[in-house]
Amino acid sequence: MGQSPRVLTAMLAHRFCPLCATPLVLRADSECGADGSQSRLACPEGHWTHWDNPLPVLAALVEIDGRILLARNAAWPATNFALITGFMERGETPEQGVARELKEETNLNVDAISLIGVYEFIRKNEVIMAYHVQASGRISLSPELAEYRLVAPEKLKPWRAGTGYAMADWMRARGLPVELSDWGAQAPIDPTSLT
Numbered sequence: 001m002g003q004s005p006r007v008l009t010a011m012l013a014h015r016f017c018p019l020c021a022t023p024l025v026l027r028a029d030s031e032c033g034a035d036g037s038q039s040r041l042a043c044p045e046g047h048w049t050h051w052d053n054p055l056p057v058l059a060a061l062v063e064i065d066g067r068i069l070l071a072r073n074a075a076w077p078a079t080n081f082a083l084i085t086g087f088m089e090r091g092e093t094p095e096q097g098v099a100r101e102l103k104e105e106t107n108l109n110v111d112a113i114s115l116i117g118v119y120e121f122i123r124k125n126e127v128i129m130a131y132h133v134q135a136s137g138r139i140s141l142s143p144e145l146a147e148y149r150l151v152a153p154e155k156l157k158p159w160r161a162g163t164g165y166a167m168a169d170w171m172r173a174r175g176l177p178v179e180l181s182d183w184g185a186q187a188p189i190d191p192t193s194l195t
């Protein structure tokens, strides 16, 4: 029987029950879609179910001295810059998680933080909680990040996906014109925006 990419990915990642080590089976829950597209991996003895819930991700639109910090992940193409993101850790609030990620990835400190909004990122089974952060300190990137740019807010070019929508909403709230582009086409190449 054909399986959705979501189920195939789950089958590769989870093969045995964590309690009894019996191979997991696909089970179509009554609460799930009748077509079986929402079937879940589960222990046939009923010990465990792989719910596959979305993972919360933190994103920070970081403002420092009136400009917005965009960073390029070392694994990304040279044109792709984005917000600071990271996964929450157990026992921390979203605000604490943002402060921790920002310190780890840029060495900056959070002076003020406010929620921009919550955004879907269904493609990666994630939910994005996006914050505007006013930060200070001396920028020092973690090895995870290759380079950064400081961009004037009116020169930001948000993209049509997850954190790009957060950037666009933040700009609209400040009365800035917004033109959404495709991911990767938003590189802030204006010379005045370079650090």
Ligand SMILES: [Zn+2]
Pocket: 017, 018, 019, 020, 021, 022, 043, 044, 045, 046, 047, 048
């Ligand atoms: Zn089991």
